[in-house]
Amino acid sequence: MSDVTTDGLLPGGNMNAVERDGATVLRVAGPWTPTVHRYLDYLAMAGVSWAPQPVAVEGERERLSFIEGDVPLYPLPDWVWRDSVLRDGARRLRQLHDASIGFALDDAVWQSRTKVPSEVICHNDFAPHNLAFVDGAMVGAIDFDMCSPGPRLWDIAYFATRAVPLTADTPANAPGMDQARRRVALLLAAYGSEATFSDVIRLAVIRLYDLAEISRQKAQELAKPHLNDEADMYERDARFLTGLRD
Numbered sequence: 001m002s003d004v005t006t007d008g009l010l011p012g013g014n015m016n017a018v019e020r021d022g023a024t025v026l027r028v029a030g031p032w033t034p035t036v037h038r039y040l041d042y043l044a045m046a047g048v049s050w051a052p053q054p055v056a057v058e059g060e061r062e063r064l065s066f067i068e069g070d071v072p073l074y075p076l077p078d079w080v081w082r083d084s085v086l087r088d089g090a091r092r093l094r095q096l097h098d099a100s101i102g103f104a105l106d107d108a109v110w111q112s113r114t115k116v117p118s119e120v121i122c123h124n125d126f127a128p129h130n131l132a133f134v135d136g137a138m139v140g141a142i143d144f145d146m147c148s149p150g151p152r153l154w155d156i157a158y159f160a161t162r163a164v165p166l167t168a169d170t171p172a173n174a175p176g177m178d179q180a181r182r183r184v185a186l187l188l189a190a191y192g193s194e195a196t197f198s199d200v201i202r203l204a205v206i207r208l209y210d211l212a213e214i215s216r217q218k219a220q221e222l223a224k225p226h227l228n229d230e231a232d233m234y235e236r237d238a239r240f241l242t243g244l245r246d
Contacts, residue, residue: 069132118149
């Protein structure tokens with residue numbers, strides 16, 4: 001778990017090394033960091049109390065408040081696949097999206113490309129591995145550095161791929177594809193979306209190909225060749241969902 005109680009490098013960081021320092025965490029900053037910090041401040045004003053709070057930018061690193069809780073690592077534990085986790089995550093995602101409405105985009109700089117329609121600020125990696133839990137109940141979300149404007153369904157579809165799950169190789173302890181339609185319907189109802197199963201699959205395919213492209217870029221920029229393996233996995237899942245859609 002990434003909720004270790006001692007200071008030091010936290011496990012689970014894939015594209016950004018994260019170090020705990022008391023009640024805060026340190027992460028590599030970038031040109032987008034001031035925008036993300038402004039957004040996190042905005043979320044707090046809008047009533048989202050379960051996102052990290054920005055503390056400072058210190059040279060090439062940012063300092064954020066530490067979110068207490070269990071952040072599940074892969075392979076995901078059995079309790080992550082409960083219907084209650086899927087419902088709670090969908091409700092929190094709706095709260096996050098609604099809270100972002102009205103955020104000023106003047107001079108904003110994002111690490112991720114913006115998408116159309118830009119309805120809300122998307123988290124862009126809203127999945128169990130970026131959520132904090134206490135006794136199986138969600139208490140927070142982390143890793144907002146990839147956020148950017150986009151459609152609500154962009155985040156919904158990706159959350160579905162990871163939490164339903166919608167993948168070519170279903171983990172042994174996860175619900176199978178025979179449960180996919182029921183669980184996607186549960187997710188959409190909890191979020192309050194009128195999207196369909198087909199809508200989710202269509203956007204999930206696009207999202208996975210986009211994530212594969214980002215992973216290959218980061219593999220080269222960060223000299224992390226294992227990200228190419230992850231890109232292969234995303235593309236495999238995208239092809240699987242394309243077949244399901246067809």
